[in-house]
Amino acid sequence: MHFGLSEEQQALVDTVRAVVARRQSSTTLRDALSSEFGYDRALWTALREQVGVCALAVPETMGGMGYSSFETHIVLEELGRSLSPTPLFGSGVLSVQALLYGADEKSKSRLLPELAEGTAIGALCWADRSGRWRTDGSGVDARSAGQRWLLTGTATLVIDGMEADRLLVVANSGVGPALFEVDPHDKTLARRSTPGVDPTLRFASVELVDTDAELLGSFGDSLPDLYAAAAIALTALQVGGAQAALDRTVSYLADRRQFGRPLASFQALKHRCADMMVAVETARSISWAAAWAAAERTPDLRWHAAMASSWCSEAFSYVAAEMVQLHGGIAITWEHDAHLYFKRAHSTAQLLGSPHEHRRQITGGTVTPTGR
Incomplete structure (x- = not known):
């Protein structure tokens, strides 16, 4: 393993740093945090359209650039340097990786292109009521009702959960942990903002009561x-x-x-x-x-x-x-x-x-x- 960045990876880092610095010259971090969405939407638009940060780890056949999660990693490091709040971690990492690990090919082909483009923001509901991201399941249970799946339970620490267009849920099914999608506007679903100590990270809790869900795939042991x-x-x-x-x-x-x-x-x-x-x-x-x-x-x-x-x-x-x-x-x-x-x-x-x-x-x- 060559323990260093390639020229292409270094160019990616430099580009992200330049984009962030350009926005910081006109919009401060506190301005972004106090805005309606809690982040600088112009910066996010530049990152996803000009740099393609959401598409880096998505296969080319599904609308991505076909690189790897390492490229997303070094972009996150740059954003961490400036504390820039963006949906990249919640949507471009958690949601994308959940689909890559747990969704079937049909579901990945449907959802990954819009997440890669950044036109939709995904949020992953996984942590249980105590805030633990359990590796054997979650705080949400799924039951089959004929042709439908119904989810009941509460997920906490849902990053960007209030703004998400796509809500993905890790739930306990009869065949082990599985990945589901629910409509964020379903009336049986309640989203509540739960501010944390760090104002640059936006959390929500999601409570589901017999909420209709679409099964995207099973995680197995992954x-x-x-x-x-x-x-x-x-x-x-x-x-x-x-x-x-x-x-x-x-x-x-x-x-x-x-x-x-x-x-x-x-x-x-x-x-x-x-x-x-x-x-x-x-x-x-x-x-x-x-x-x-x-x-x-x-x-x-x-x-x-x-x-x-x-x-x-x-x-x-x-x-x-x-x-x-x-x-x-x-x-x-x-x-x-x-x-x-x-x-x-x-x-x-x-x-x-x-x-x-x-x-x-x-x-x-x-x-x-x-x-x-």
Whole structure:
């Protein structure tokens, strides 16, 4: 494995960074968060139409570009760097990967083209009432009623669930976990916004009571692999955020003066920044290794996911905390972005399982690397 980006992948990163920077010059993050949709729709339009971020991991035969989830991963890292709220993680990752792992060919051919184009936003209903993304099912049960399927239960932490045009549901059927689609405007379905600690991530809860659903396919034993792919994609947001926290801290220390000297000239602060850099670089390495495993669907995918999720969650939390400490009093004001990185770090560290839960999978032997 060549552990670095190809020229084409680096060009993709540079393009996304340029598009985001261009929008940030006219629209601030707080403007986007306070808007009707909670994100910059012009930025999202540019990303999906000019860059094609939603289509990267979708096969060409289904309206995509035919690359892999690794390309989506490095795009997410760039968006994590700027904390740019977009539907990419919820629609372009969770929904697309759920279809690729669990839907039949007919359903994929129907739904993937519009998700790849970005004209429809998908949301995946999976986490149960307690907020756990169970690898053996979900908090929703499906029962067959003649030619129909009826879903009953509650899904929480539905990312972009309020804005979604396509609601996909992981439900427990008689043949194991299966993927269904429901009409988001069905009267037997209730969507409620559930704001979290991180204002850049938009959650909803979805309650279903005998809601008509269309069966898209069965996961078989691949639901844990879908969970692993989702957890790995989340580490991209963490690495990008950690890199931005480091960059902003180094820049601040170089500009801020104390006792007639730049703060960056103090050796103790240099050492702390060096430790932050080590955390960021090791997190990126393990995140990219896991992203490659996800793209290739290697046998040790779940082991890579557990390792990356555990390491990147703690690395981002550490770097974000250091950002607050090294910025001093300004970092705890509402106007400064440090608290946004801090909130992103701690919310993503819990979203798809805490670090100690992922480590328990490794030490308990439930996930192992190939050949061990």
